[in-house]
Amino acid sequence: MSTLYALLVGINSYRAPTVPDLNGCLTDVVEARAFLETRLAPGVTLAPLSLHDGQATRAAVIEAIRSHLGQAGPADSVLFWFSGHGAEAPAPAWWFEESTGMLQTLVCADSRDGEVPDLLDKELSILLDEVALRAGHVAAVLDCCHSAGATRELPGTRARMAVPMAAAPVRELLIPELLVAVPGQTSAPEHVALAACRSDELAQEMRLGGRRRGLFSWALLNALGRLGPAATYRDLLAAAQTEVEQNVYRQVPQLAPAHQGIADQPFLGGPLAPPASGLLLRYVRQGWEVDAGSCHGLVATTTDEIRLAVVGELPVREVRAVQVLAERSLVEPIGWQPDRDRQYRMVLSRVPLPATTVMVGGPGQDRATVATVLAALGSAGPGGGPSPHLRPVGPSDVGTTPELMVRVPRRDLAIVVDRRGTPLAGELTDIHRDGARQTVHVLEHIARWRQIRELNNPVTGLAGAVTVEVVAARPGERIAPFDRPPVAADVDGVLRLRYERGPGGWTPQTIFVRLHNRSDRMLFCVLLDLTERFRAHAELFPGSFVAPGGRAAALRGRRVVAALPSGEAPEPGARVRDWLKLVVAEEQFGPAPFELPALGAPRGVDRGPLAVRGFLDRIGRAVQHRDLVASAEDGAYDWTTVTVPLEVEVPRS
Known part of the structure; x- marks a missing residue:
């Protein structure tokens, strides 16, 4: 038995007139708490404490870290989640280690009201270190501006940024431990932090899924639901960055520490689990509901955009979402009447595709x-x-x-x-x-x-079932190795493949691409390559079943040359980005609805809606044309996607 101690701080309203209010922070922490409540593994108890708006004073946050999170023991996990303003403050003169002269800060509800200072990054680091001395695993999620480094060890929309503090905080107002700490000397175990952006960047909040919320919190919850409980912090960083970069420019989520170790452990040390039997449809007092909501990635809407289907029954029986709540959704059947005494396993059959x-x-x-x-x-x-x-x-x-x-x-x-x-x-x-x-x-x-x-399925039961592995090829090697460790992503979550300089000039790297089915069931996979020239093709792996626990190789095990596009000279600094998009399903489907020629290239013969047979083919058809029709020949089945950003570059030196 273990306990997950969670402190969730969300601040929209601030006392000081100089600190502007926000709109999406309460949504962030409410949905984070709902996600935790619905995803606990057996034998784990959740002990949550939420501080909203005026409750989240500087003194209250410090006390909650000490008294609430400080209860955690060696078998327990700890999560500190902060959504609000971030800022900077001049470093006190006695703090000689800060070379930039500025500290990162969290702006509490009463910060700058009178003499109340922000919560300094080094104060937060000390407080979490104290918790880590007793707890088994400590993590922080910071959705605020300047957040990278906000838990450093002592060595769009709208930005969640308050102006820097005008002066260094008075040392008597800071936590006593900070005044006696020796820079660079700490024996506390590591804690891990996922931050919304670099220390010199701004974290954005915007309207997402029908609600105002922090872009990073939304992206992280989506990644947690899509990748499953086995996803490491490094996996989550890569997935969250992909979501963030599709919405804003110059906000790059960060992971600290980024070296191997705690960054390669599962989120929170592993106390989360997927739903035991996937999505369930059941009848409650208010009507029919499914056990997934906005905290799992469903878009809040009252339109016909979200549909779910019963698994394993013909003809296909669907329901539509009429209200998406934080942890569940109210639905209504479409043309059939479910049995009120029965629970139905469901999968997503129509996903919102925003224009x-x-x-x-x-x-x-x-x-x-x-x-x-x-x-x-x-x-x-x-x-x-x-x-x-x-x-x-x-x-x-x-x-x-x-x-x-x-x-x-x-x-x-x-x-x-x-x-x-x-x-x-x-x-x-x-x-x-x-x-x-x-x-x-x-x-x-x-x-x-x-x-x-x-494209992704936010409520899949196949989260993390199949992974994409890029393996470096050795000289003379022509067939993909079965179990060689894959190439690790850089600290920003991108797989970078670099040209090498030799006697004959710049040479591109050669790799193998593997698919690893980590589940206990046979799964059908298609691997798409999405290029910067807006082409989407399935030449790497056009579709096949992968055995439970097995591996399959792209291009039938042959090498892949990670080169710049044809005609582009390998000059220092040149780079190109591809996205490997893996689509996984319980049943076979065709890759054709997901394929696109390069921009400006002629397209092949178009497919009419009657050519769509499989369940996932319908979703692909919706991506391409939005004129899909249901097929009575194929039952509903679960599916998921994995997106891996891959960059090929020529080093500058």
Whole structure:
């Protein structure tokens, strides 16, 4: 028997008028607590303590760490989760170790109200070290600005940032242990921290899944649900970073310490588990419900976007979500009446596929050409309606950061760029003739590619069942080794494969790609390669069953050359990013609905909706066309995805 002691601090409202209020912090910690309550492993007891808004004073947070988390013993795990403002403070003159002259801080509810200081990073580090002296495992999740390093050892939207403190805090107001600590000398066991961003970056909160919330908290909970209880901190970092980078620029989640050891242990040391029998549909007083909610990654909606189906029954019997709560969802059957005395195993049969937001034009750009592109967007869909893959936004859409932009520097010219301003295609001309339709085609192609990259099943029972392993090839080696350890990701969660300099110049690295089925059941796998040229193909592993506990190799075990695209010279600093997208299911499906040619390349013969037979083929069809039809020939089955960012680069030196 063990206990998970959790302290969840969420602060939207601050006392000091100089500290602006936030909106999504309470949602973060409420959903984190709901996730823990629904995912405990057998034999583990949850001991939660939540401090919301005015409850989360500096003194209360310090006392809760000492008295609540401090109860943990060697068999117990500890979690400190903070969602609120982060800031910086001038380092006290007596603290000689801080070379930058600034400390990272957590802004408590009463910080800067009178003489109350922020909670310094070094204070938090000491407090968690004291807990780690007695507890078996200690972890911190920090969703605030400047959060990397906020638990360092003593050696968009809207940012969760308060302005730096004007002066160093008065030493008499700090915890006594800080005043006597010797820099760099501590014998406490390590604690691990997952932080929303680097110490010089801002953590964003935005509207996600129908609610305002912290982007990092949302991404981390999604990763926990998708990867399962065996996922390590390093695995979670990579998955969370992938989610974050798809929404904002210059927010890179961090892991500390990043070296091998505690970073490669399961989250919280392993007290979490997936649901014993997957999703369940049951009747309660309010009606029918399933045991998954927004804390597990379901998007809060009252539309027909979320559907679940009964496993193993024909014809397919579905329910639609009518209200998504934190830990469960209320649903209604579609065309059938379940037995109230029975519980049904369910799987997700329709996932929300949000349209990609696009902004056309801007100040000083050609209005007539902007109007022509917008008109083409409004008539590009089925029956002459709006494009189903794109949602135009403008300056009046407060809180919405466009994912794609169309610049119109002069009449009859359009340039598609991402949110960083990087051009994604060549210049598009003759807008007032055929160019507007071609502009929409480019935008839709990119939107479909993004939907494939972001596709996931937030409530799968197959989380962590199959992993993607990249193995370095040795000189002369031609067949993939069965059990050689895979290449580890860098500290930012990306697998980096680097050219090597030799007598003949730069040489790309050669690798093998394996799939490892860690489950006890036969599973069908397809491995997609999503390239920066907006191509999605299944040439690496077009589809096969992988035996329980077994491994399979891409390209039938042959080597893969990790090179720059054809025609691009290997100059120092050159790099390219691919995403390996693994799709896993209990039954066979076809890869065709998930494939896209490179942007600008001709597409093959299109598939009509009647060609869709398998359950996952329907979901792929929804990604591509959104005109899927149900098939009575195939029952419902569970599925999941894994996304691995892979970067090939030429070193600068």
